Amino acid sequence: MHLGPVDERTAAELVALVAGEAWRIEAKFSRYRNDGVVAAINSAAGEPVRVDEETARLLDYATELFELSGGKFDVTSGALRRVWRFDGSDRVPGADEVRRALRYVGWSRARWQRPVITLEPGMEVDFGGIGKEYAVDRAAALVAAVTPWCLINFGGDLRASGPDAAGRPWRVGIEAVDRPDAANRIVELSRGALATSGDTRRFLVKDGRRYGHILDPTTGWPVRDPPRSVTVAADTCTQAGMLATLAMLYGRDAEVFLTAQGVRHWCTR
Amino acid sequence: MQLKISTSVAPPASRELGTALATATCALLGTSAPAAAIAQDIGQWRVDAGGLYYSEQHRISDYSVNVLARTQPLEDRLLSFSLSFDTLSGASPNGAAPSAAPQAFPRPITLTRTSGGTVATGGGNFTVPAGALPLDNSFKDTRYAGSVDWQRPMGRLGLVSFGGSLSTEHDYDHVGIDAHVAHDFNSRNTTLSAGVEWSDDSVTPIGGSPIPLTALSLNAASIDGSRAKHVRDALLGVTQVFTQHTIAQLNYSVSHSDGYLTDPYKVLSVVDPVTGNLAAGPAAGIGLYLYEQRPDTRDKKSLFGLLKHDFGGNVLDASLRLMTDDWGVRSQTLDTHFRWNFNSDNFLEPHVRFYKQTAADFYHTVLFGGAPLPAYATADERLAKFDAITVGLKYGAKTTLGQFAARIDLYRQMAKPSPDALVGSLRGLDLTPDLKAIVGEISYRFGH
Amino acid sequence: MRKLRLSVLVAVLVASAGCASVGVKPWQRGVLARDDMQIVSEPLDSSIDEHIYFSKEASSGGQGFGGGGCGCN
Numbered sequence: 001m002h003l004g005p006v007d008e009r010t011a012a013e014l015v016a017l018v019a020g021e022a023w024r025i026e027a028k029f030s031r032y033r034n035d036g037v038v039a040a041i042n043s044a045a046g047e048p049v050r051v052d053e054e055t056a057r058l059l060d061y062a063t064e065l066f067e068l069s070g071g072k073f074d075v076t077s078g079a080l081r082r083v084w085r086f087d088g089s090d091r092v093p094g095a096d097e098v099r100r101a102l103r104y105v106g107w108s109r110a111r112w113q114r115p116v117i118t119l120e121p122g123m124e125v126d127f128g129g130i131g132k133e134y135a136v137d138r139a140a141a142l143v144a145a146v147t148p149w150c151l152i153n154f155g156g157d158l159r160a161s162g163p164d165a166a167g168r169p170w171r172v173g174i175e176a177v178d179r180p181d182a183a184n185r186i187v188e189l190s191r192g193a194l195a196t197s198g199d200t201r202r203f204l205v206k207d208g209r210r211y212g213h214i215l216d217p218t219t220g221w222p223v224r225d226p227p228r229s230v231t232v233a234a235d236t237c238t239q240a241g242m243l244a245t246l247a248m249l250y251g252r253d254a255e256v257f258l259t260a261q262g263v264r265h266w267c268t269r
Numbered sequence: 270m271q272l273k274i275s276t277s278v279a280p281p282a283s284r285e286l287g288t289a290l291a292t293a294t295c296a297l298l299g300t301s302a303p304a305a306a307i308a309q310d311i312g313q314w315r316v317d318a319g320g321l322y323y324s325e326q327h328r329i330s331d332y333s334v335n336v337l338a339r340t341q342p343l344e345d346r347l348l349s350f351s352l353s354f355d356t357l358s359g360a361s362p363n364g365a366a367p368s369a370a371p372q373a374f375p376r377p378i379t380l381t382r383t384s385g386g387t388v389a390t391g392g393g394n395f396t397v398p399a400g401a402l403p404l405d406n407s408f409k410d411t412r413y414a415g416s417v418d419w420q421r422p423m424g425r426l427g428l429v430s431f432g433g434s435l436s437t438e439h440d441y442d443h444v445g446i447d448a449h450v451a452h453d454f455n456s457r458n459t460t461l462s463a464g465v466e467w468s469d470d471s472v473t474p475i476g477g478s479p480i481p482l483t484a485l486s487l488n489a490a491s492i493d494g495s496r497a498k499h500v501r502d503a504l505l506g507v508t509q510v511f512t513q514h515t516i517a518q519l520n521y522s523v524s525h526s527d528g529y530l531t532d533p534y535k536v537l538s539v540v541d542p543v544t545g546n547l548a549a550g551p552a553a554g555i556g557l558y559l560y561e562q563r564p565d566t567r568d569k570k571s572l573f574g575l576l577k578h579d580f581g582g583n584v585l586d587a588s589l590r591l592m593t594d595d596w597g598v599r600s601q602t603l604d605t606h607f608r609w610n611f612n613s614d615n616f617l618e619p620h621v622r623f624y625k626q627t628a629a630d631f632y633h634t635v636l637f638g639g640a641p642l643p644a645y646a647t648a649d650e651r652l653a654k655f656d657a658i659t660v661g662l663k664y665g666a667k668t669t670l671g672q673f674a675a676r677i678d679l680y681r682q683m684a685k686p687s688p689d690a691l692v693g694s695l696r697g698l699d700l701t702p703d704l705k706a707i708v709g710e711i712s713y714r715f716g717h
Numbered sequence: 718m719r720k721l722r723l724s725v726l727v728a729v730l731v732a733s734a735g736c737a738s739v740g741v742k743p744w745q746r747g748v749l750a751r752d753d754m755q756i757v758s759e760p761l762d763s764s765i766d767e768h769i770y771f772s773k774e775a776s777s778g779g780q781g782f783g784g785g786g787c788g789c790n
Binding site: 317318319321323333335337351412414436438441443455456457458459464502504508509510511512513514516518520522524569571572573575577579584586588590592594596598600602608610616624626629651652657663676678680682704706708710712 | 748
């Protein structure tokens with residue numbers, strides 16, 4: 001988090017505010033924890049689960065995105081993780097394994113009637129595709145109430161509520177695909193958000209073919225020919241992240257998709 | 270970024286998707302529509318291009334175009350190169366002193382290679398009125414120069430760079446290589462740097478290099494071919510951040526040159542020690558002028574200090590350089606700029622520079638007839654005792670593509686003749702008239 | 718004179734290299750990162766001026782290398 005000039009006490013308060021919000025969202029929606037909302041939903045084994053207002057909004061959003069993307073964005077696609085482990089090895093699952101995993105994937109199989117969600121046994125929801133960007137936007141909103149000069153950065157997903165105190169845009173480096181630690185491009189962000197989707201760190205390689213970690217939930221296999229990295233600038237981090245993810249899901253047509261959306265984007269192939 | 274346009278596979282209802290996504294996001298975040306994003310791509314290139322006009326009152330003029338380009342293929346690699354093109358023309362002092370009587374100088378016949386073949390130019394005399402500083406106006410040259418530099422990290426806190434440079438003009442060629450290393454200490458607040466440079470230059474004087482301390486005449490004997498000059502420089506420096514608003518640098522450098530360091534076109538007047546009148550030369554109607562001779566080695570040492578301080582968004586830049594060499598020249602340079610960023614897009618930058626140097630040991634405004642010939646002698650005003658002052662102003666404005674700037678500098682050099690030169694008729698003359706020059710530059714910066 | 722200058726220089730270099738308490742924290746470098754606060758903020762002007770003064774005066778360099786490479790001095 002980068003702040004303009006604030007006194008030390010306000011700075012400390014803001015840091016606590018942002019960290020607090022980030023941890024709250026993490027605790028509530030992380031799939032790795034067994035005490036949050038996601039754990040409650042995923043362990044219901046076919047029984048209906050009543051959720052709170054915030055979770056309801058996320059599920060409404062997930063529904064909207066599922067429809068808008070023609071099924072490409074699907075919060076139940078996490079089940080595919082049972083057969084796909086992107087650890088840089090060559091352990092690619094067979095067609096039968098993928099078909100079996102696909103039986104537990106598909107938002108249309110879930111019954112979402114606000115505020116109750118019912119999943120079929122074996123299905124799971126995963127907010128990993130929205131969670132981080134949502135957290136950035138929530139944190140930015142909390143800070144914006146106190147000070148206008150702020151850039152929030154959660155591991156590469158950014159939101160700026162305005163330029164820095166000198167009126168100058170924030171300078172952000174976009175990672176070079178073949179060298180994870182060196183930035184390749186500099187972008188000046190005055191306002192808005194940047195989010196990046198890419199396969200730089202998680203992939204499988206077998207027989208010379210690279211399998212990126214973005215899985216197409218309609219086929220169960222990694223998207224064919226996606227860009228190595230997509231960065232999108234949008235008004236909010238959630239939108240930026242969503243557009244970046246959708247672009248990756250369009251694979252070969254990522255750039256066409258983003259151009260059609262009229263958003264600033266940077267794709268590396 | 271590769272942009273592939275293929276209309277046949279455009280996703281359905283794309284614009285509706287965008288609006289729907291925006292609406293859905295607002296619903297999720299519980300906010301109304303946020304302000305539009307502003308994100309600007311900075312290319313990896315930075316290019317500085319400038320056109321320069323330099324003009325000395327009554328003397329030479331120079332027009333040049335200069336380009337400096339820098340690119341960062343990766344965040345920690347820097348490739349820079351420069352190109353420049355100059356044309357010089359006009360008249361330049363030939364070293365002879367003004368005299369109470371008019372003077373005539375033979376112009377050696379020279380063979381010039383042009384696109385149409387070899388052409389003979391020169392011959393005849395050019396005359397200078399009484400009291401005027403003799404200027405040779407056959408001065409015309411075109412120079413091309415280029416350089417390259419490649420910088421990469423060395424460890425986590427250091428960097429190393431290698432560079433090369435080339436230049437060529439009518440009678441002078443240069444090749445040089447250099448290497449630098451730098452290392453950060455103290456949380457990157459202190460940087461130590463060191464560098465070396467090697468140059469190999471070659472002078473091919475028009476008409477051959479004259480035999481030093483012999484008389485200027487139409488048929489003066491000369492040595493054909495090129496003469497070599499080598500320069501070796503080394504530099505040691507420290508840069509220190511003092512506060513959030515202050516940074517400073519201190520450098521110590523040494524330079525060693527050897528080879529042909531004499532100016533082949535310059536002469537000294539020989540005058541009578543009592544009357545100050547020009548001695549008679551080898552041919553009728555021409556005075557006695559001897560070609561100059563400088564030592565064939567030169568060692569310089571410099572101490573340079575720079576301070577930059579930010580005053581609420583404006584910057585004061587002040588530097589002091591002290592130089593001494595084994596030719597007897599000692600100089601002090603005080604250079605200051607004040608960048609006044611009067612709004613976020615524009616600036617004005619006044620500039621003042623003071624310079625002072627002593628004369629070289631072998632500088633003589635005139636030589637005296639009858640006295641023994643010195644081993645080395647030059648009347649080149651560049652090695653005389655003088656003060657110089659520069660006053661200038663620069664204006665800059667940010668534009669959509671980068672930054673535009675225009676500047677003017679006025680330079681004045683005020684030399685003093687050798688104290689013993691003011692004899693007889695020379696006493697009433699201005700032996701070292703001031704040099705006044707104007708520098709005008711328009712430049713553009715693309716990228717960051 | 719020369720010996721005195723050299724020892725003063727060495728002392729200053731050593732002292733500044735040892736200035737462990739002088740400086741700023743990484744997040745305080747906002748002003749120092751500005752283009753006009755760089756040690757060489759206008760490389761084009763610097764190299765043009767260096768060339769002009771090199772051809773009209775007896776001194777050169779100091780900040781970087783003398784450049785030179787021209788038949789003007």
